[in-house]
Amino acid sequence: MRTSPSILHLDLDAFFAAVEQRDKPSLRGKPVIVGGLGHRGVVSTASYEARVFGVRSAMPMHEARRRCPHAAFLSGRFDAYRASSRIVMALLRELSPLVEALSLDEAFVDLAAGDRRSSVPDDLIELAAEVRAELTRRTGGLTASVGIGSSKFMAKVASELAKPDGVRLVLVGEEVATIAPLPARAIPGVGPATMERLARLGVQLVSDLQRLSQAELVRELGRSAGENLFELAHGRDERPVEPERETKSISVEDTFEHDLTDPAVLAGVADRQAAQVAERLAAAHLFARTVTLKVRLPDFSVISRSRTLMGATDRPEVIGRLARGLLEALDTRAGVRLVGVGVSGLASVAQEALFDLDSDPDGPAVVEERTAPLSRRPWGWMPGADVVHDSHGPGWVWGSGLGRVTVRFETAATPPGPVRTFSVDDPALHPASGDEGS
DNA sequence: TCTGGGGTCCTAGGACCC
DNA sequence: TCTGGGGTCCTAGGACCC
Numbered sequence: 001m002r003t004s005p006s007i008l009h010l011d012l013d014a015f016f017a018a019v020e021q022r023d024k025p026s027l028r029g030k031p032v033i034v035g036g037l038g039h040r041g042v043v044s045t046a047s048y049e050a051r052v053f054g055v056r057s058a059m060p061m062h063e064a065r066r067r068c069p070h071a072a073f074l075s076g077r078f079d080a081y082r083a084s085s086r087i088v089m090a091l092l093r094e095l096s097p098l099v100e101a102l103s104l105d106e107a108f109v110d111l112a113a114g115d116r117r118s119s120v121p122d123d124l125i126e127l128a129a130e131v132r133a134e135l136t137r138r139t140g141g142l143t144a145s146v147g148i149g150s151s152k153f154m155a156k157v158a159s160e161l162a163k164p165d166g167v168r169l170v171l172v173g174e175e176v177a178t179i180a181p182l183p184a185r186a187i188p189g190v191g192p193a194t195m196e197r198l199a200r201l202g203v204q205l206v207s208d209l210q211r212l213s214q215a216e217l218v219r220e221l222g223r224s225a226g227e228n229l230f231e232l233a234h235g236r237d238e239r240p241v242e243p244e245r246e247t248k249s250i251s252v253e254d255t256f257e258h259d260l261t262d263p264a265v266l267a268g269v270a271d272r273q274a275a276q277v278a279e280r281l282a283a284a285h286l287f288a289r290t291v292t293l294k295v296r297l298p299d300f301s302v303i304s305r306s307r308t309l310m311g312a313t314d315r316p317e318v319i320g321r322l323a324r325g326l327l328e329a330l331d332t333r334a335g336v337r338l339v340g341v342g343v344s345g346l347a348s349v350a351q352e353a354l355f356d357l358d359s360d361p362d363g364p365a366v367v368e369e370r371t372a373p374l375s376r377r378p379w380g381w382m383p384g385a386d387v388v389h390d391s392h393g394p395g396w397v398w399g400s401g402l403g404r405v406t407v408r409f410e411t412a413a414t415p416p417g418p419v420r421t422f423s424v425d426d427p428a429l430h431p432a433s434g435d436e437g438s
Numbered sequence: 439t440c441t442g443g444g445g446t447c448c449t450a451g452g453a454c455c456c
Numbered sequence: 457t458c459t460g461g462g463g464t465c466c467t468a469g470g471a472c473c474c
Binding site: 255342 | 442
Binding site: 044057058102103104105106188189190191192193194225290292302303304305306307308 | 465466467468469470471472473474
């Protein structure tokens with residue numbers, strides 16, 4: 001345990017929704033829900049105005065619509081999120097070279113490795129205030145919560161307590177008392193299944209957990225989970241901030257609007273996903289030895305099948321043939337809700353020339369995909385997407401249907417703008433570059 | 439008309455090797 | 457006659473995180 005609080009955790013507030021409100025002035029101060037808009041979609045992020053109505057991340061979208069029908073429902077603009085994320089990560093790297101990005105909107109910083117290290121509480125609070133103000137300035141209005149503590153765990157707990165738009169410092173020695181009144185679920189690694197087991201031991205709060213012995217936790221949860229939970233419950237956490245974690249797997253999966261049964265269509269999906277995976281492998285200059293096929297059945301159960309090659313590959317034909325082979329061995333007659341293709345066992349060099357992986361007697365399945373996956377629908381105007389009209393200028397898709405698309409013409413730099421409706425094939429209306437909504 | 443997508447880590451059994 | 461033990465790799469499933 002560190003002798004001063006030198007780990008910082010930063011969490012952008014309602015990140016995706018906040019980016020949308022920044023870029024769409026008419027949505028500021030209003031409920032905004034970003035997520036999958038199909039009938040099987042879920043919420044990625046809800047703005048604080050939408051959370052008032054009980055809308056939460058991971059909630060099914062139909063439930064979100066029921067709770068907050070007047071919200072703006074948008075599919076994501078991930079290029080825009082990535083751009084803002086890069087700005088934030090660059091800002092954090094000015095504090096210390098040891099920055100570990102957990103996702104687009106979250107990061108740890110090891111302040112002890114940077115120029116601004118200090119053990120004086122006032123200095124740390126001032127540092128956090130500076131970072132938050134500069135972040136808001138550079139991103140054009142986003143806000144973040146910052147926690148500082150003596151470990152990753154405490155820093156993360158602190159930022160959670162600071163939300164939204166605040167700072168929290170947990171001093172050395174305050175750790176156990178800070179976490180004691182929190183629900184046990186607040187400890188990372190305690191999800192629904194673990195919580196269920198803990199509840200049977202009478203555990204609701206971290207303070208309940210603090211009364212159990214390590215042996216009891218190991219007996220209930222297994223060696224690894226039990227030991228980890230015991231340490232965290234007592235505020236102990238020695239995990240280092242790791243700036244560069246190597247990729248261990250790459251995968252693509254799609255849930256369908258309606259369950260698929262046609263084997264030829266399923267093979268076509270797997271083939272297309274294999275090509276996407278291969279493309280990402282190549283972009284990362286990586287090769288893979290293990291190919292995994294994932295299928296989710298209508299009852300939501302998951303089947304996975306994998307096969308490991310003698311040598312690593314990045315070839316779409318090889319990955320596709322393996323994935324299709326694994327798929328053909330499954331009974332999919334009752335329908336399939338999701339198909340995914342993934343690779344693991346990654347290496348930076350290929351090693352496949354010795355083996356006969358080139359021939360493909362079946363040939364890739366060339367099948368017209370009749371059922372679009374939830375994401376990346378190839379045509380249509382996705383709500384929230386950026387567009388440009390030849391005479392009205394830049395705007396965003398408010399909604400579409402019945403051959404029409406409605407656009408609001410405004411940007412981050414304008415006041416709330418006017419709404420106009422066009423035919424979906426109006427030649428003057430174009431998608432703005434660099435955004436496919438996925 | 440329940441329940442996304444992209445990941446990480448852990449467990450447990452069997453094969454295989456020495 | 458009967459029945460070692462450790463280590464590694466592979467596979468399948470599950471919990472969890474954002």
